Amino acid sequence: MTRQELRLVVAGTLLIGVSYGLARFAYGLFLPSMREDVGLSSAMAGAIGSGAYLGYCLAIVVSALLVERFGARLMAVVAALVAAAGMAVIAVSTSAVWLAGAILLAGASTGLASPPMAQAVSTSIATARQGRANTVINAGTSLGVAISGPVAFIATGQWRIAYAAFAVTALFNAVLLLVSVPRPRGSEERGDASPKEEDRRNRGGLWRASAWRVMLAAAGTGIASAAYWTFSSESVVTQGNFDQAMANIVWILIGVAGLVGGLAGDLVKRFGINGVHRSTLAALALALCLLALMPSSLPAVLLSAVLFGAGYIMLTGIYLVWGVRLYSDRPAIGLGLPFLMIAVGQIVGSPLAGYLIGSRGYAFCFILFALIALATMLVGYRSDKKQDERQKKVVAARGAGRKPVSSSMTDSSVHDFYMPAMPPLGLIEKMGRWFHLVRR
Numbered sequence: 001m002t003r004q005e006l007r008l009v010v011a012g013t014l015l016i017g018v019s020y021g022l023a024r025f026a027y028g029l030f031l032p033s034m035r036e037d038v039g040l041s042s043a044m045a046g047a048i049g050s051g052a053y054l055g056y057c058l059a060i061v062v063s064a065l066l067v068e069r070f071g072a073r074l075m076a077v078v079a080a081l082v083a084a085a086g087m088a089v090i091a092v093s094t095s096a097v098w099l100a101g102a103i104l105l106a107g108a109s110t111g112l113a114s115p116p117m118a119q120a121v122s123t124s125i126a127t128a129r130q131g132r133a134n135t136v137i138n139a140g141t142s143l144g145v146a147i148s149g150p151v152a153f154i155a156t157g158q159w160r161i162a163y164a165a166f167a168v169t170a171l172f173n174a175v176l177l178l179v180s181v182p183r184p185r186g187s188e189e190r191g192d193a194s195p196k197e198e199d200r201r202n203r204g205g206l207w208r209a210s211a212w213r214v215m216l217a218a219a220g221t222g223i224a225s226a227a228y229w230t231f232s233s234e235s236v237v238t239q240g241n242f243d244q245a246m247a248n249i250v251w252i253l254i255g256v257a258g259l260v261g262g263l264a265g266d267l268v269k270r271f272g273i274n275g276v277h278r279s280t281l282a283a284l285a286l287a288l289c290l291l292a293l294m295p296s297s298l299p300a301v302l303l304s305a306v307l308f309g310a311g312y313i314m315l316t317g318i319y320l321v322w323g324v325r326l327y328s329d330r331p332a333i334g335l336g337l338p339f340l341m342i343a344v345g346q347i348v349g350s351p352l353a354g355y356l357i358g359s360r361g362y363a364f365c366f367i368l369f370a371l372i373a374l375a376t377m378l379v380g381y382r383s384d385k386k387q388d389e390r391q392k393k394v395v396a397a398r399g400a401g402r403k404p405v406s407s408s409m410t411d412s413s414v415h416d417f418y419m420p421a422m423p424p425l426g427l428i429e430k431m432g433r434w435f436h437l438v439r440r
Helices: 003-024 027-039 042-070 072-092 096-124 127-138 140-154 159-180 186-190 193-202 211-238 244-271 273-293 298-326 331-359 362-376 385-398 425-439
Strands: none
Touching (some): 003 096, 003 159, 027 096, 027 140, 027 244, 042 096, 042 211, 042 331, 072 096, 072 159, 140 159, 140 244, 211 273, 211 298, 211 362, 244 273, 244 298, 273 298, 331 362
């Protein structure tokens, strides 16, 4: 890997770590202290947690439109600046309203970050090295989660100081992105009409007969995981009677264990999507049950963190493979659809968990969400022969002079467009045409 490529990977990994690990998921780590200082109810805490997911869903559409007009470099820097602004406002928030708005802004950085990094990797790194680059950058989420734990140790009970430090990190990342992401080449800005029309003739429609399966499975995982992301740290402190330091250790374990999720592609290739999907959902359910039934047992809490961290990132990898197989001729949609549904599930799950904790308690909530994870196991992958035929036509149409179709379309590795927030491009195209008509 060249120096420029390595610099891009480092900057991209930090961006994903800052936006996903710090701006989006670290909220659950500092929730106990936030509730004391700002005076949040469980229901309000869950609703605020959904703000980050809502911002994510809205931002991916905007970012995908703007990245084609302004390039990956500018949009990546904007994503880091939005994360910095959101976390800075979190640090100075004194009311639930301000906190909710700041978390919404910080959560939007995840959606803004993904399309430009996906484009930067696919256009700036040699094809033979894109798989490795994608895998490393995709691990940025777990890295960010793991980093937020030690910061919480240093700033015990001082969540404002922690978020101020996160904001400074995001500003540093913006500068690094400015010097690391290459400027768009002229050919990228102008585009190539002929290949686009050729791809459009050979690709299938937006809806596929079995698309509901991956959508339902991803939404189920999003709902089941929301309770853990938002309320696990609070449960460790209030139900397990551990101090905030132990909650920080649990958070670090979640992040470190998530690095195991990089094995998802190899496991799917060996054991199949359904086998890995169901076993990983079982691990996710067990993590929730351990936290519900044995919150005061240190081994159980630590095992729960490891199972959840590894299981969640593993499930995201499984849905990447599943979606790309389903949309082998339109991989951006194949990757974006399940991750969008995970976010939708989390938008629903976070306030629901807050309501259940406030009305029925932590144990009832976590057990119910574990049952949701187990119910999701009933949704399985089914191969589609029509998709296999369509994939062969696409490969044949692109010919020898074009960029080859990624091997991830035919096997279980991650495609060039690896990021979890790639948007539904059918909607993007319509919005883009409308935007240009309005300008005229």
